[in-house]
Amino acid sequence: MKKPTPVPTAETQPFWSAAAEGRLIYQYCPVCKKAQFPPRHRCASCGQAEITWRESHGIGAVHSFTVVERASAPAFQDDLPYVIALADLDEGFRMMVTMRGCEPHQVQIGARIRVVFELGENTWPLPTATLLGEMLTFARLEPGRVYGRHTETIGQRLIDQWTSLYPWDQPQGDRAPSGLTNMVGMRTYLLAMHPRPPGNVHASIKLRGARPLRIGARVSAEVSCSGKEEKKGRRFVDFHVRGTDEEGHQVIDMELRLIWAQ
Structure with missing residues (x-):
């Protein structure tokens, strides 16, 4: 069974188009200077209709998370257990991501993450996140890795x-x-x-x-x-x-x- 596929709307189409190019973008209000996500047709803070798009570096930290041990649909059964996290991106917005490349016990509040787009069976690449780990000092760098x-x-x-x-x-x-x-x-x-x-x-x-x-x-x-x-x-x-x-x-x-x- 296939996983659900995103259906872009007029507000979210720019986000998904950027995702298809491997870029993470978010909205920014030029009036109140606030970033927002998910996309909306106007600023959620001040109501400004003329809102712009900016590109994120995709680096942030885990705000909170939950470990999913029971699949909500058969298509997610093979992923169990997996972590869904709320991540605070450095540009000032929060988004929900599925953690990849780590075990549930490795995810902690405050852990630094990087958002990447996962190209699977869906039409649109989905945002996921990987742990960044500790500072990459000279002693920790491993040739061949x-x-x-x-x-x-x-x-x-x-x-x-x-x-x-x-x-x-x-x-x-x-x-x-x-x-x-x-x-x-x-x-x-x-x-x-x-x-x-x-x-x-x-x-x-x-x-x-x-x-x-x-x-x-x-x-x-x-x-x-x-x-x-x-x-x-x-x-x-x-x-x-x-x-x-x-x-x-x-x-x-x-x-x-x-x-x-x-």
Whole structure:
């Protein structure tokens, strides 16, 4: 039996369209300066009708949670037991998410989380959350370990944002601007490697040959620690970002070297 599928409305369609691109967005009132979620046709605090959308980094903390041990429908039976949490996002709004990649006893109030979109049997990707864990200090980083994944669609909004900053880097036919490969790789690193100690310094970035990004492609990338060393009193950490499109073609092959602060 399939799980229920979201049915977008006029108010929620922008949210689900962004979700399909791997982006978490929320509403923001320019009058009372408050963030709100779920989407509504006007500000719930002051009644302002002209409300805007902003993009969230997807990082927050568990406000409360419940452990589900009895399925509400047969479609959820195989997921038992699972955790549903209310998460306070750093931008100032609260949303409900299902926790993934952890055991129920690992979830605690105040635990830091990251929202990710899960592409399953539903038409629209669903927001879920993973635990961020403790500060990723030099001693805790493990070479060979995959630290996180990120999926997004190379949509027109992303291309428009890029070309507004770099007008000389334009699409060529169905190929996205070449610089987007670097941007998506860096975004994957920034979203996956949390929480990082403050003060890290980027030492180098290397891009190897891979297929160009296509407009409309859905890119799934992962970040792994490929090595670390102490040299002349500094801590160097290497990361590998690898991304593929929906056809399995490698489109991102990036090596990052950072001087790790702690």
